[in-house]
Amino acid sequence: MRFLTITFLILLGMSLRTYAEQKRDLLQNKASLQAVKAALVANQDWVPYPAYADRAGWEQLSGSYREHQIQNGEKYLSYEWRVIKATDYLEFEKSGSRTIMESPMFSNSNVLSSLVLAELCEGKGRFIDQIVNGTWYFMELTSWASSAHLVSAQRNRRALPDFREHIIDLGAGDMGSLLSWIHYYFKESFDRVDPSISARLEQSIRERILDPYMNRDDFWWQAIHLRPGGNVNNWNPWCNFNVLMSFMLIENDPQKRAEGVYRTMVSVDQFINHNHDDGACEEGPSYWGHAAGKMYDYLQALSYATAGKISIFDQPLIKNMGEYIANTYVGDGWVVNFADASAQGGGDASLIYRYGKAVDSKAMMHFGAYLDAKNEEKFLTAGRDLFRPMEEMKYKNALMTTTPALPSYEAVWYPETEFLYMKNESGLFFASKGGFNAESHNHNDMGTFSLYLDHQPVFIDAGVGTYTRQTFSNERYTIWTMQSDYHNVPKINGVSQQDGAQYRSKNVQFDAQKGIFSLDLAGAYPATAAAQFWNRTYQLAKKGGLTITDQFSLTEAKAPNEINFLVWQKPDLSQQGKITLQVGSKTVEMGYNPKHFTSKTETIELPDPRLSRVWGERIYRVSLIANKVAKKGSYNFDIQIQE
Structure with missing residues (x-):
């Protein structure tokens, strides 16, 4: 078995943290301001691409992209x-x-x-x-x-x-x-x-x-005056990369240039310090390219600018942050999503390959080649970033000669970020998360899970709709996609999960040998839920299905508990004690005790194009409402595959 054992302001993705970041300062420890000044290549001699007048150089660099890029410009x-x-x-x-x-x-x-x-x-x-x-x-x-x-x-x-x-x-x-x-x-x-x-x-x-x-020094993403527990998200490496490019391409005064570059190093160190040693991206796979991916761009550009003298690609954390994106891939374009991340994507094949090459990750390089082989559109889209397409042209031949392969593992566990991915021999891919309800781009989703069969989503996380003013404001949690009621978690005593750094998981445990993931959800709910504990256990059989067990104790029972499940396929609830979902040629059945629950289905229409592009016109929520108001109890849900 392969698994990892590495031991209210919501504004533009900002939030509060509940753990102390590690003051690694990898970049500042690598080079002082004086060392940066000495290492920087003069003027623009660092640029690794042909000059505009070098026609032979550009024909070689652009290669098979050349004609399409010209036609696109026309x-x-x-x-x-x-x-x-x-x-x-x-x-x-x-x-x-x-x-x-x-x-x-x-x-x-x-x-x-x-x-x-x-x-x-x-x-x-x-x-x-x-x-x-x-x-x-x-x-x-x-x-x-x-x-x-x-x-x-x-x-x-x-x-x-x-x-x-x-x-x-x-x-x-x-x-x-x-x-x-x-x-x-x-x-x-x-x-x-x-x-x-x-x-x-x-x-x-x-x-x-x-x-x-x-x-x-008051741009929040600079993190110049970061307070203990403050958040640093994808804005930091993204903005700092762009600033670094401008300094290296425009500023030729050696002292000013060195001061600008060093200031970006101090700032990016805050982003690196903020990340856990396990390397998981708490913003989800959709944001990896803007977070760890942009950090890679920054580090690569810094290496170019200093002729390789300032590089931290040998640091284990940097490698872990890269390999996360490969581990989140389910298959057929589907990825494990949560928070504001989308369930579809996979990532930029060339970026993943280049990052993997820099940190010597065979898994990333092979995965990048896999995505590239699946990509039918063999041309470049630059957006506002010229660095990535020029890098893609530079590395294209190496990428094309790399063997395509998906990451191979039975389980990947991120113990600090509390993300877990497991696969079994029956074609199931299970993902769950602990964490807390103030993560960057947070949804109230602590303890939720997703389940895929033969690379197809079954139990899902909807993601997020089109960004508006409400998305990053005190109205954020009025949006249904942000609420725990529309994730695969319980509504306890009639009360939903609450947003905030204090609302987090407890007693998180993962047993790789038995395929068991367990955690106490009670900490994600406010005091009005009156939950002493709500222990949820997921167990994925090596060959077979997934069992979910909820054991709970409440100080008082005020309202029926409600267990919610968000699904992609239209559910069949015609048989008591059974929820049936058709997934391709296979049937997925979730069994429950009909004496404990009354079931109902809600059809969720998706007029928002950001959601409908992923899921189509609608998804569904199945709610199991407890027949009794109880202070203590145990619920069991058994998900099996029927051929």
């Missing part, structure tokens, strides 16, 4: 750059919609990066005018930040950009990095059009990225 030779109106920003304050402002912003940035890749691949100057137009458009914008982030970051707390201060959020950082690459590759081309373009571009990047980063 679609935008007559693109009309979309306007973002003041009322589009202000709509976030009125209705909570962020997409009205973000849609034209993302469209314009995606077009610009597509034009840049097309010109780099072709090199004939056909796309330069439109690249100038796109660059000019973004320089004319008051801010590169999103309305949803401006409202919390600006001093005036408004969604409309304030010209008197520059905010670095995810979007602003991305644009700073993208435009820094544009300045590096096309400064001479721009100067032939008008030298003021590149001069203004450099000034814009300095004013909007470099100067605010060095002069401000």
Whole structure:
């Protein structure tokens, strides 16, 4: 058996922690400011890709991508750059919609990066005018930040950009990095059009990225003044990577450059310190690419910038953080999701491969090759990030010659983050979690589980709908997807789980030999639930099904307990004591004592496209409502496969 034994402000994914982070400071211990200054490669000599004028180099680098990238850019030779109106920003304050402002912003940035890749691949100057137009458009914008982030970051707390201060959020950082690459590759081309373009571009990047980063320490994601128990999430490596790119591509003063790079190291250390030794991503697999994945991008770029002199890829934690993404993969595009993560994805094949190569993880490299072999679309999508597509081109041949394979294990246990994955010989994949109800992107889901049969979801976690103002506000837990009633956990004494760092698991145990995972759920519920303990035990047979046992004791019994299960397939409740689900050619039956419960089904329609893209038009909730109000008791649920 293979298993791991490594021993109220919800705003933009922020939350409180209940464990003390480890002050590892891996980057700062690797190099001081003076050492960074000595290690940094001069100017832009560190860039590992061909110069724009090196046509042979670009033909070799782009390889099989070349023609598609050129064709993709040709679609935008007559693109009309979309306007973002003041009322589009202000709509976030009125209705909570962020997409009205973000849609034209993302469209314009995606077009610009597509034009840049097309010109780099072709090199004939056909796309330069439109690249100038796109660059000019973004320089004319008051801010590169999103309305949803401006409202919390600006001093005036408004969604409309304030010209008197520059905010670095995810979007602003991305644009700073993208435009820094544009300045590096096309400064001479721009100067032939008008030298003021590149001069203004450099000034814009300095004013909007470099100067605010060095002069401000109140961007929460910097974690400069992180309080004990404070949270650091994917924003930290994501924003710091972008800032690092801008410093390395724009700033050539050795002292200023070193100070900027070192400041990013201090900040990223806070993210690394925040993570458990087991390496699990508490934000879920959908966020891995923005969290550990962006940390990898940052570390790789830092290694390039210092000719490999500053690297921490040999640290076990960095490897553990990478391998998490391979272990979460169920199959056929499905992943173990929780919190705001989606149940579909798998990850960026090239990113996973490159990360695996850097940390010497065969599992990651083979898994990356597996995802790449499954990918029918053999072209690059840059978004606002040019670093990843250029890295993908660089490593494509190595990826294609790697043997595809899924991770092989019977169980993977993350003892600190309290995530567990188990497989059995009957085609079942079981996942469960402990933890607490203030994790980053938290849902009230402590103790929930998911179950897959032959790579198909059966008992599920719905995920999250389209982000709005309510998603990251004090209204978050009014949204049904966030509530424990729509996860696979009980409603105790008529009371649901509560959000907050104090609401967490107790007595978590995993017996790998017996396939048993147990924990006390009572700590996730407020005092009104009157729960002394609610011990839930999951046991996955080596060949067979899953048994769930709930044993409980209440100080008083006020209302019937209710056990909820969220399922993908339409349930058949026609037989008392049995819930039947058809999964392909197989039948999954969950047995329960009909003397204990009355069952009912709720059909949950999914008009939100972020949910319906994953699950289709609807999912279902099965509720087993106790027939007796009892202070003590035991419930058993037996899930079996019928061929």
